[in-house]
Structure formats: C-alpha cells, structure tokens
Amino acid sequence: MQKDHFLTRRRALLAGAVSLGAAGVAAAFAPGAGNRAAPAPPPPAAGARAARRPLRPSEYRLRPLTGYGPPPHAPRGGTPVRHEPLLRVPAHGRTMVLTFDDGPDPRYTPQILDTLARYEVRAMFFVCGEMAAYNRDLLARMADEGHVVGNHTWSHPLLTRLRRSRIRSEMERTSDVVERAYGERPEWFRAPYGAWNRAAFQLGAELGMEPMAWTVDTLDWTTPGTRTIVDRVAEGAAPGVVVLSHDAGGNRSQSVRALRSYLPGLLDSGYHVTVPRRQYV
Known part of the structure; x- marks a missing residue:
C-alpha cells in the first residue's frame, strides 16, 4: 500500500451524503448524543502521558475526508x-468516523489513543472543558497524533435549560482551553445529551463551529458489556457512519476493550476510519 507523507503538527492540523437540513451535509465537509450518564465527576489529577511509538501514517487509513464546496447561504468565510x-459524513467509499465524548480522562483516554495509534487511525474527541483543563497533556497528544478535538461544553450541562449567556460561556471557555492545549480552536461542537436548541446552533456558528451528532450510538455509558458494544458498532457499520462512544464520564473500561476488538475488524472489512476536515472554497 502506498504511503503518503502526511505529518501531523500541533499548530498545523486539520483547521452524506445525508443531512437533516436543507443545506445538506456535503456543504460542511471538505473531502470528513443521545443520552448518557450523569455529568462527569470532578476531574481526576492528570496522569502521565502513555508511552507511544511514532505513527507511520498510511493514505488508506489516515487521509481526511474531502468535501464539496461552500455551505449554501453561508456568509463568506463564515459558518452557517x-x-x-450533522449526523453523517459524505460517504467516500467505505468511510466511517469514530468519536469519543466527555474526556479526556487519564484512566481511559491514553488507552484509546494507544489503540488508535497501533492501527494508524485518527478519531474525533469531543472534550469537556473542565476535563481538558486538568489533562492538557492529553490534548497535546491528540494534536501530535492528528486527531480532531471538538467542543462538548465546559461542564456537560443540559443546554435547553440554560440562558444564552451561560451557553456562550460554556462554549467559549472550552474553546479557550482547547486552543491553548491543542493549538487550534475547535471547529466542531456536540451538545451534551444530544439536546440542541436554537441558541446552541447560533452560538456555535458564531464561534466558528459546525454541529455534529452521530449515526450509531453504542450506549457504552450504560456499561452493557464489551461484546454488546462491539456488536452495535458492527451492526451499524456503513459508509458515512459516525459512531458515538465515551472516554470519560464513568467507568469506560468496556469502551476501551470494545475498541480493541471492533477497530481491526472494521479495517479488515475495508472501512476507512478517518476524520472530517472542514473546508470552504
């Protein structure tokens, strides 16, 4: 397999097919939460960064999705x-995206990153600001290894019960922490509990973020068992699918073990597991 020479850099990262809205999902991409448990407990002390070997990126697994041009009716250079x-990504062949919410957590996130590195796969991490503030080394590692970091608010509140000023604060504080630790402000936003409202869409766009949900919910926060999580991913696998899992917010050992099981299976089945990249022409 021909290797490309993609090099991840902290300061130079990634800056269907089906859409629920009239604008269409293709407009958001340039090539590519349902319920969960109670909000995360107070963040644990940051752990030591897990040892890792250098990545050998391959075009087959690491090439970002490409998109189709500017969003309809979007202001020039702005976010609609x-x-x-958005529930899916443009289906360029057998392409899927893995996403992890609520972290980073020094108990589970390093293990997930180790598995992704082993298979030379990139993923999306929708982080909570209060967790990121305690574990900035893990955001730095995500940057170094080419993962995409999205905004999942500061404290994981139910946005539909908050005033507009509080929603903005939750988003802005998290984006500030991400920028300092990751090197860039997030370009993607996911509402806690999958509870969206008009203010969340408007404020997210003002802050330059696209709203991303998911196609397949593993419901791993219910700790249904490793085998059940694996089966849910396998049964939901399809071109353009976005998978929701968690790397924090509770005991995520089942999620860690499940990833080790289903990821090589997806790759062996010919799926391209990669990350989205926004690009407006």
Missing part, C-alpha cells in the same frame, strides 16, 4: 447557522 446537527 443550521437547524439540525
């Missing part, structure tokens, strides 16, 4: 205000 979140 959507009315519903």
Whole structure:
C-alpha cells in the first residue's frame, strides 16, 4: 500500500451524503448524543502521558475526508447557522468516523489513543472543558497524533435549560482551553445529551463551529458489556457512519476493550476510519 507523507503538527492540523437540513451535509465537509450518564465527576489529577511509538501514517487509513464546496447561504468565510446537527459524513467509499465524548480522562483516554495509534487511525474527541483543563497533556497528544478535538461544553450541562449567556460561556471557555492545549480552536461542537436548541446552533456558528451528532450510538455509558458494544458498532457499520462512544464520564473500561476488538475488524472489512476536515472554497 502506498504511503503518503502526511505529518501531523500541533499548530498545523486539520483547521452524506445525508443531512437533516436543507443545506445538506456535503456543504460542511471538505473531502470528513443521545443520552448518557450523569455529568462527569470532578476531574481526576492528570496522569502521565502513555508511552507511544511514532505513527507511520498510511493514505488508506489516515487521509481526511474531502468535501464539496461552500455551505449554501453561508456568509463568506463564515459558518452557517443550521437547524439540525450533522449526523453523517459524505460517504467516500467505505468511510466511517469514530468519536469519543466527555474526556479526556487519564484512566481511559491514553488507552484509546494507544489503540488508535497501533492501527494508524485518527478519531474525533469531543472534550469537556473542565476535563481538558486538568489533562492538557492529553490534548497535546491528540494534536501530535492528528486527531480532531471538538467542543462538548465546559461542564456537560443540559443546554435547553440554560440562558444564552451561560451557553456562550460554556462554549467559549472550552474553546479557550482547547486552543491553548491543542493549538487550534475547535471547529466542531456536540451538545451534551444530544439536546440542541436554537441558541446552541447560533452560538456555535458564531464561534466558528459546525454541529455534529452521530449515526450509531453504542450506549457504552450504560456499561452493557464489551461484546454488546462491539456488536452495535458492527451492526451499524456503513459508509458515512459516525459512531458515538465515551472516554470519560464513568467507568469506560468496556469502551476501551470494545475498541480493541471492533477497530481491526472494521479495517479488515475495508472501512476507512478517518476524520472530517472542514473546508470552504
């Protein structure tokens, strides 16, 4: 397999097919939460960064998705205000995206990163600001290894019960922490509990973020068992699918073990597991 020479850099990272809105999902991409448990407990002390070997990126697994041009009716250089979140990515062949919410957590996130590195796969991490503030080394590692970091608010509140000023604060504080630790402000936003409202869409767009939901919910926060999580991913696998899992917010050991099981299976089945990249022409 021909290797490309993609080099990840902290300061130079990634800056269907189906859409629920009239604008269409293709407009958000340039090539590519349902319920969960109670909000995360107070963040644990940051752990030591897990040892890792250098990546050998391959074009087959690491090439970002490409998109199709500017969003309809979007201001030049701006982010459109959507009315519903994006659920899928453009299906360029057998392409899928893995996403992890609520971290980073020094108990589980390093293990997930180790597995992704082993298979030379990149993923999306929607982080909570209060967790990121305690574990900035893990965001730095995500940057070094080419993962995409999205905004999942500061404290994981139910946005539909908050005033507009509080929603903005939750988003802005998290984006500030991400920028300092990761090197860039997030370009993607996911509402806690999958609870979106008009203010969340508007404020997210003002802050330059696209709203992303998911196609397949593993429901791993219910700790249904490793085998069940694996089966849910396998049964939901399809071109353009976005998978939701968690790397924090509770005991995520089942999620860690499940990833080790289903990821090589997806790759062996010919799926391209990669990350989205926004690009407006």
